[in-house]
Amino acid sequence: MDPGDIYTVDFDPQTGSTLNKTLPVIVLNGGDHRYLPLAIVAPIIDWEDYLAENPFFVSLEHEPLKGLRNKSMIDCYQLRAIDHERLIEKIGTLSSDKMNQIKKSISLILDIEPEHCE
Numbered sequence: 029m030d031p032g033d034i035y036t037v038d039f040d041p042q043t044g045s046t047l048n049k050t051l052p053v054i055v056l057n058g059g060d061h062r063y064l065p066l067a068i069v070a071p072i073i074d075w076e077d078y079l080a081e082n083p084f085f086v087s088l089e090h091e092p093l094k095g096l097r098n099k100s101m102i103d104c105y106q107l108r109a110i111d112h113e114r115l116i117e118k119i120g121t122l123s124s125d126k127m128n129q130i131k132k133s134i135s136l137i138l139d140i141e142p143e144h145c146e
Contacts, residue, residue: 035117036050036052036053037052067109071103085105088102
């Protein structure tokens with residue numbers, strides 16, 4: 029698994045206001061099968077108009093991806109480290125331009141200067 033790969037993931041079971049279902053995610057870091065079988069991911073959620081201008085969400089409206097039925101966005105605020113066993117199926121790969129948008133969004137969340145993320 030590589031950065032930019034899109035997988036469906038089983039987030040069940042969860043508690044509180046975190047994700048609680050099967051969702052597509054963007055792999056940001058695949059980890060290592062031998063030493064750290066965790067992947068850092070950002071979930072893909074259904075489009076919400078009121079979040080369109082929020083810099084923590086990256087639009088996927090022009091990305092024709094297998095498995096995404098609706099207009100979608102990447103929720104960069106809910107980064108997760110998940111076990112590789114939760115990954116169900118690879119359904120696509122994002123462009124490097126879209127990955128750069130995700131990095132910039134995460135840099136804003138973590139208060140890192142975006143120019144260091146190119």
